[in-house]
Amino acid sequence: MDTTQRTPLPASLTLASVPEAHEELLAGLEQHPFIELDLSVVEEIDTAGAQWLVWLVWQGGQNGHPVALLAPSAPVRRIFATLGLPGLPEEDRS
C-alpha cells in the first residue's frame, strides 16, 4: 500500500499547461513502483493533454513502474472516447 504514489493532476491539461506538468512529474516517475494519477479535478483537456496521459501509462509499462489513471473526470472520459485512446479504468456503474 505504501509503494503507490497518488498524484493529483491540475484542472487544466492543455497544450499550454502540459509541458510544465510534464517537467514536474517526470522526476518522480521512477521513484515509486506504482504511480496513480488522480484525474478527478481535470476540467479542461485537449489532444496534447490526453496524449501525455497515454504516454505516461505507456512509458510506465515500458520501465516497470506502472502508471494508472484514476477517477477520470467527464472531460477526460469524453476526450479519450473521442480519440479512441486506451488506459482509463472502467466507468463507475453504481
Added chain:
Amino acid sequence: MNLDLALKAFLEEADELLEQMESLLLGTTQAALSGDDLNALFRVMHTLKGSAGIFGFDYLVGFAHEAESVLDRVREGTQPLDASLVALLLACHDHVKACIAAWVSGQAIDEEEGRPLRQRLSFLLETPESAPVVDSATEPARRWRIQVGFGPDILRDGMEPTEIFAYLGSLVSIESIVADLSGLPGRDSFDPCRCYLGFDLLVSGEVDEPTLSGAFGFVQDCSSVRISPVTDSDAPPQDEPAGDDGGDDLAAVPLPIAAKVAQGHRMVKVEASRIDQMIDLVGELVIASSAASLLAQRHHDAELGETASQIAVLVEAIRSRVLGMRMVEIGDIFGRFPRLVRDLSVETGKPVRLVVHGSETELDKSMVDRLGEPLTHLLRNAIDHGIEAAEVRAAAGKPLEGTVTLSARHEAGSIVIELTDDGGGMDVGKILARARERGLIGATEIVSESDILALIFLPGFSTATQVTALSGRGVGMDAVRQAIDDLRGTIDMTTRPGAGSSFRLRLPLTLAIIDGFLVRVAGNAFVVPLDRVVECLEIRASDVPEEAFGYIELRGRVLPLVVLSGFLGLERRAVRRRNVVVVRFGERQAGLVVDDLEGECQIVVKPLGGLFRHLKALSGSTILGNGAVALILDVSALIDAATHDAARRAGGSAIRGTASPLQEQGGG
C-alpha cells in the same frame, strides 16, 4: 481425420473464442466496440456453430445459430449493443461454456438453463429491425475506413484533432475510432507539444471521398490521410499502422482490444509441447557449449576457445529467444478478473472496484497457467471477507466502494504479484488467541506478527469454528500456499486493522534455465541461483561455527550463517579460510559457508526425482559441462532455516507445526 486430435483442437479453439468473447463484452463498459470487434464477436458464435456441427453437437449448433443471428444484427448496426444485451450475451457465453464442458465429459446438457436465454434471443430476432445506426432510410449506407497520421507540429500550429473529428461526426456516423500509439517515443525524446498519434476510423454515411477528405483540409499538407471504402462486413486491412513513423514498436504498445484481436491474425499457433521439446534441446546445447569451453580451457587452445565463446554467445541468444516464446503477459490471467469482480460484487451486494497495474508484465506460460487458481482464491477471499459491507464502510468513514488492487512487476529476476484490498484487515490478536487455543503456539511463547499471519496458510487452520474477523479467510489458503510452493515462489502478507490486507507473491520468471553460481562443499558441486547472490566473502575458519548454523557480523549487521557441510552432513575440511556466499530472498539475507567458489555458469534445471522432493533445501539438479551432476540449492528454504535458528537462539520460537526446512531435511 484423427478425431481425438480434432476434438482437442475444437476444445482449445472454443476456450480461446469464449475468452475473446468475454473480454470483448466486458470491454463495452469502457468504450463502444469497433467494427473489428463486432465482427470478432460474431465470428465467435459462427465458428463454434460450424465446429460443433462437425462433431454432431446439435444442441450447440442450434444455440450458437440464434446467438449468431443476433450478433449479425449487432454488427449490421440494426440491433444496439446495450447493457441488457451485453448481460444476455455474457449469460450465453457462460451457458455455451457449461454445455461444452458437460458434452465433453459425457454428461447431459442442461437445456433448461438455456431455454430462457433462447427465448430472449428469439424475442430479439422477432422484433423488427431498428433503423441502422447510420441515417439512411432509402439507400444503403457507405462505409469508409480513414487512416490518419497527423503531422508532428499540428498541435503547435493550433490544429486540434478533436475538432476535426467533431466536424467529421457532423458529416458521417463515426462507428469506431482506434488510436495508433506506435509512434510514441521514449522518455528522452518525448515532447508534449508534438503529436505522435495516428487514428484508424470506421465511418458510415452517404458521402463521397472528396467530402471526407475535405474534413482534413487544414492538416492535409502536413499529415497523411488515407480513405478507403469498406465493402460488406470485411474487416479492414491491418497491414500497416496509420502513423507515418513506422510501427516497429507496435508489439510493445498496450493496444486497445481491437488492435490486439487484429494482431492475433499474424500469429502462428504452435503446440506448447513443441516449444518444451525445443527448450530441452537448447538446454542440452547449453551443456554441450559449456563442455566445449571447458575443453578449450583445459587444452589451452586459444582458437578453439574463441570459437567456443562465439558458440556460447549464439546459444545464449537462442536460449533467450526460445524462452521468450513461452513468455506471455500476465494480463492473460488478469483479464478474467474483471468478470469475477463484477459477479462477486453483485453476489455479495458490495460495490467493489478492481484496479490492475502491470498486466503487460511477462512470465513463463507454464507459470501463468498455474497461477490462475491461487489468484482467483485470493481475489475471492479479498471480496468475500476482506472488503466490508457498504454500511460498515460508511460507518468507518471509508468510501462505500471497496478497492482491490492487483499488480505485477519484475524485480530482481522474479515476478512480484501483489493483491491488496482496502477492507477491514485481520485481527492479529484474535488469530494468535485462536492458535494458542489450538496448541499451535505455547501460552507464553512470543512470536512475530509475520509468523502469526503465516498461520492462516496452515491446512485446516480455518476449517473449525472461526473467530469472526478471520471467518473464511483461511478457506483454501493452504491450497494457495501449496500452489505457490510448487512454483518455487513465496507468499507473504501484511495487514492493517481497518485499512486492509496485502498478499505478496514472489515467483521465478521461468523454471527451465537459470544463471547459477557454482560452489563446492567437500568436493561436491552445488549451484546457487545467481540472482540470489549478493556478494562473496572470505572469513577465518575459526570464525565458522562448529554446528550447522551460526552468525557473523557484517558491516554492523548480524548475518545468519548456514554451514553447508554441517547442514548437509558432509565432511568438514580443515582449511584456514572459508568462503561465504551472501544470498538474499526478498528482504532477508543469509551467508552460506562453502569450501570453494567456482564462478558463474548457465544451467538447465532438472527436477529432482520423487524420492528427493521432500528435501526443501534443494530445488533441483543439473548436469555441468564436464558431465558431473550438481545440486541446486533452494535459497529461500536455507534462509528460512537460518533465520529460524537465529530466532531460536535469540529466545524467540519457531511455531510448532511450521517445521523448518532443517527439521525436514534431518527427517529425510
